[in-house]
Amino acid sequence: MNVAKLCSDLIKIRSDNPPGDTREVAEYIRSVMEGIGIPSTITNGPNGHDNVISTSQKGRLLLSGHIDVVPALNDGWTYPPYSGKIDETWVYGRGATDMKGGCAAILSAVARAKDAGDELPVSLAFVCDEEGGGKYGTRYLLEKNLIHPCDVLIAEPTPAHAPAVGQKGVCRFDVEFAGTPGHSSLYPLFGESAVTQAMDFLAWMKKLHSRVYQQTAEMEELIEHSIQITGEGNTADYGPIFRQIMYNPGVISGGERVNIVAQKCSLMMDMRLPWGCDCDEVLDEICSHIPKSAVLTPKTKANASLTASDSFLVQKTCDAIGEVYGITSRPMVQWAASDARALRLAGFRALEYGPGDLSTMHGLNERVMIDQLKKCEDIYFRLIQSYTDITKDTL
Structure with missing residues (x-):
């Protein structure tokens, strides 16, 4: 699966929030999941606030991303914001970083793991309304008991070398x-x-x-x-x-x-x-x-939240990042909020790690590096393997 092409395709499907209508992009992701061999379910919310989740939610690991994006005007963009332009280095467009690039990397990694032939130890959830507070997205799935406490990686954009294990309140x-x-x-x-x-x-x-x-x-x-990573440069x-x-x-x-x-x-x-x-x-x-x-x-x-740095999820994510980038990875915390806080309150062990050019997030000429998309796909695949190994050991 070509992760850059998939990211571009997702960008081309508008899902601005407001208004928050994600029906078309949810249906596209459902078709990709079905093509991989993962049965899926779409939840229908008011005014097109749709989520798509794997029908089976029994995985030890939940991979999650939001499919709504903040709106963009055409003015000031080098390429139209919903063009999904691809060049030798970047994929451009609204949501490239926040966070259709992360969603594409999840789907590509899961397809790769599926091709490996092992029983997948993961569940999937692609949600609407993160940019609007999550009322119709993650919070709706929690209220309806459609997702269940486990380890969860949210593909929000982060620095390349560090997953985020906590957010301020x-x-x-x-x-x-x-x-x-x-x-x-x-x-x-x-x-x-x-x-x-x-x-x-x-x-x-x-x-x-x-x-x-x-x-x-x-x-x-x-x-x-976190200060050191954030202040680099x-x-x-x-x-x-x-x-x-x-x-x-x-x-x-x-x-x-x-x-x-x-x-x-x-x-x-x-x-x-x-x-x-x-x-x-x-x-x-x-x-x-x-x-x-x-x-x-x-x-x-909401008070500040944190996932323990010595948890299996954090350690294996850091290990995968270190293997792919050839560095020693350590977790960080973030100053902003995300769906992670609601998931932690519901009993999930949550972290964020995903691709993107943070300097363009919500801004003009939003973009994600193709090489980073590929590396994220590899990191997610290695993390899936870690949970596959646990499943094998417990059989």
Whole structure:
């Protein structure tokens, strides 16, 4: 199976989220799986939110990828974003890195393992809606008991030499600030501005961000390695990303007219929480630093998660990476969130490892190197073999 061609074919099938319609790409993957000899099932969600999974979910290892992608405009691209252009080095297009390249590598590796003639020790799940939070994707499969706790590799793009075994927590919330309107010519003597309340709150958030959370010796070793890998090639200090609360006031709007003291101001906040930071405790602290008239509404809450570095899944993935690249591979942790957090909460041992040019993810001229696609296919194949050997030993 030509992994670059398969990646290109997947890119050509649009599955932007929003709107999240993955029917066509799910059907294409189902046909590939059936061609390999793996019976599959498509789950039908609202407005085309379809997942495709192997009918048998009894594997010791689950290989998973998401088939939705963020939208792309044509402007600024060297090749059209849904062209799936292939040259001597790269496959180009929206989803090449995040993460149709990883899905292609999974399918190619499974086809190769199937050709080897052994009973496959793996299950497969290609999900929708990861870019939209997973309500109709991984979370739906968990709620319906369509996938079952086991070891799981998610083909999210990572640095080539290190699988990601943990993700920071995520906390999203809205705040509605309420002021007292008045004539602008009399402010601040009369009136109370909801916009100024929001500004004061954001000033306090800088203090919260400056707090450094202490880590265990094991976690500190993982973080130091992650900082080294993440910072290769530049001089930025990545320490705060892993040890501190990162925050982004993504959307803010307020005020009624330029000459009225603002009565309303709304804020949408995204925070990423380090290990050792509890989401509920932080929200309680935040609530104590907003006016009593303000209303905070949590939207997403999840603490940082981690898969043990000495687990079979992590060790065998690192071994496979080391064999293919001729290096010593060690795991890292990530600052962003993914389906891994939901899977860990459900009892899965999860890690992420996949191909891609991280600098182009969600950006212009997204691309994946063909050589990396092939190496990922080889790594996944070796990992499958490790689980095949376990199955043989237990017979």
